[in-house]
Amino acid sequence: MTASLTRRTRWALGSAVALAALFAGAATVASARGDGAASAPLTPAADSADAGFARDMAVHHQQAVEMSFVVRDVTDDEDVRRLAYDIAHTQANQRGMLLGWLDLWELPKTAPDGQGPMSWMPDAHSGHDMQGMKGMDHDGALMPGMATRTELAQLRSARGEQAEILFLQLMTDHHEGGVAMARGCAERCAVPVEKRLAQGMVDAQQSELGLMADMLAERGAAPRH
Numbered sequence: 001m002t003a004s005l006t007r008r009t010r011w012a013l014g015s016a017v018a019l020a021a022l023f024a025g026a027a028t029v030a031s032a033r034g035d036g037a038a039s040a041p042l043t044p045a046a047d048s049a050d051a052g053f054a055r056d057m058a059v060h061h062q063q064a065v066e067m068s069f070v071v072r073d074v075t076d077d078e079d080v081r082r083l084a085y086d087i088a089h090t091q092a093n094q095r096g097m098l099l100g101w102l103d104l105w106e107l108p109k110t111a112p113d114g115q116g117p118m119s120w121m122p123d124a125h126s127g128h129d130m131q132g133m134k135g136m137d138h139d140g141a142l143m144p145g146m147a148t149r150t151e152l153a154q155l156r157s158a159r160g161e162q163a164e165i166l167f168l169q170l171m172t173d174h175h176e177g178g179v180a181m182a183r184g185c186a187e188r189c190a191v192p193v194e195k196r197l198a199q200g201m202v203d204a205q206q207s208e209l210g211l212m213a214d215m216l217a218e219r220g221a222a223p224r225h
Helices: 003-033 049-072 078-104 149-157 160-188 192-218
Strands: none
Touching: 049 078, 049 149, 049 160, 049 192, 078 160, 078 192, 149 160, 160 192
């Protein structure tokens, strides 16, 4: 099997997991609306893990979409552009679902007074899932794995393989933070459909982490930690 075919096979496997999570998430929208349900869906409180995860992951996803569009415009590599498109498409749709749930629950899209990012996950700084992650609110990095303003500027100015490596490293950090957050919701959230979507995010992003590690190795690089 050629190297190109091997890369495409790895991408196809990761993409299949991501698409499965997206389709599962789309199905959860109907459930969250109560379509076909025997009883009304659970409505969480504004300070609940369900609402906090929806707010924070919407912000987290938005940065992944932004980085994906940036790298798409600064590289001609087919595999990186395909991965970037898949991430942007999947996470933009999931972000819409999360914000849609907040609307359905009639909850604000900003945290209640006195609560900052990740307040729904109080052990975010000390839990094992967060070890090695960036600090909160550092140079614009509000949550685990988020790129700083400086790193985003570096990505925008990079070109070719340099941009590909930086994107893959930043997105690896981003996915690791996203997986930790999604696991937190899978454990803490009370709304069943949101818990299922969170677990789907864990599965899809873990698959993409393996793919990105391989793509970095092909370029003589590795994740930053």
